[in-house]
Amino acid sequence: MKLSQGQGVYHFMDVPVLTTLVQRSMRLHQLLASVMARRLPSRFQHIVCMILASLAVVAFYYLAGDHENFSSTTRRLFSKTAETGAKLRNSAGALITAVQQTGRFLGPGPDREVLHGKPKYAGGKDHQAIALYTRSSDVVLKEYHIMSMFTKVDQNHGLQEKFKICMKSMVEHASFRDDEILHFHLVTDESSRALGEKLLSAFLSRAAFATKVSLHSAQQLAAQLVPLVQTMQRHFSAGTSSYFGDSIFFLSVAMHRILPLDVERIILLDLDLKFKTSIRLLFTEFDQFKVNAAIGIAYEMQPVYRHTLWQYKRENGGTPVGEPPPHGFPGFNSGVLLLDLNRLRRSVIYNELLTPAAVELLAEMFHFQGHLGDQDFFTLVGVVHPELFHVLSCSWNRQLCTWWRQQGYAAVFDDYFRCNGAVHIYHGNCNTAIPND
Known part of the structure; x- marks a missing residue:
C-alpha cells in the first residue's frame, strides 16, 4: 500500500x-x-x-x-x-x-506620515496621498472620514477666507470620544498644497480631539477620473474650461472606486461652510439610511432645476420634478454629501448608472444640459432611483444664495428657500456672506 x-x-x-x-x-x-x-x-x-x-x-x-x-x-x-x-x-x-x-480600487494609501510632528515615510512617491498628520496615540481609533476640494486656492483670497471660516467653526464645535479620530482628506493641486498644509496644521493643532490629515494629488485623481466622467463633463458642465468642468469636480460620483476599501463612509464638504454644531452628529445620519440608500444629500434650495428641466416639465405635465418640497422634487445640492462607500461598491444599479451609455440616456431623457457638476448627475439619478438617496434636512446644508430670485422666480422662490428649525451648517454658496455668530 x-x-x-x-x-x-x-x-x-x-x-x-x-x-x-x-x-x-x-x-x-x-x-x-x-x-x-x-x-x-x-x-x-x-x-x-x-x-x-x-x-x-x-x-x-x-x-x-x-x-x-x-x-x-x-x-x-x-x-x-x-x-x-x-x-x-x-x-x-x-x-x-x-x-x-481594472479601476475597481484605484487609490493607494498615504506615502508619508507625520506622527506627533515627526515624519515617518511609508511608501513611494507615486502614491496619491502625499502627506499625513496625526495627533493620535498608537492606539487603534475609530476613524471618521471627511473630504474637501482645495484646488485653485493659492491665488484666490476669497476661497482662503472661506476655508478659514469652515475650519475654525468645525474645530470649535466638533466633539469626539477618546477612542475616535477625525480623518481629514484634502484634495489639492501642487500650487495650493503648501497653503493647505499650513492652514490645516494651524487649525487642527487647536483641536481637543484626535485628528489625521491626508493630502491627495488633484492631478493624479483627475487623471484616473477622466475615463469615468468624460460623458458627464459634456452634459453637466459648461465646458471643460469652466469652474465645474474639471474632472476633479466629479470625484464624488466615483469616490467608491478611488479610496481604499477600508474607508467605508465619508462626508464631502464644500469650502464655503460654517458649522454651528459638531460634525460628529452629522455622521449619525448614516444610521438613518434605508436599506438601499447609499448617498445622503440635501435638497437644492433654489429653483435651479425648475429652470434647467423646463422642457421635460412641459412634456410631462404635473410632474413633481423641479417643484419645491414637501410634495415636489427640487433636485439636490452637493455642498454637504454623505457617501456610504461600501453600499456604493455593492450597488449594481448605481455602478450601471455611471456607464457612458447610462449617462447619455439620462441626459436625453430629461433634455438636460447642466453646469453644476456632480449635483446635476445626482439630481437626475434621484428622479429615476430615489431609493439610492437619504435626504438630509435643510438644516445640514442651509444654502444662502438667492441669485435665482432675481431671474424671474420671485413668486415661487421662498417655497424653495424656506428652512425651519435650528441651523447646523450654513452654506454660503455663490459667494453669499455667512451670518456672524
Missing part, C-alpha cells in the same frame, strides 16, 4: 490491503488486551497501551508511507502546507493587482 499526493491532500491507494491491515491490527489489539488483563496489574495496563499505540503510528507511517519515517513525513506535510499557503497568498496578491488595474 502507498500514499499519493494530490493538491496537498494525501489519498489512500490499494484499499483491500489497507482493510486487511486494519483487521489484523484489531485482532492483535484484542489478543494483547486479553493477555494484559490476566498478567499485568491495572495500573500498568494504560502505560503498555500507550507504548503500543506509538509503535502502531510509527509502523503505519513506515509501511504506508513508502518507508518514510515519522519525522520525514511530518516535514513533508508541513512543507506542503507552507507551499499551499504561499500559493493562496500569491493568488490574493494577483487578485488585488487585477482589481487595481
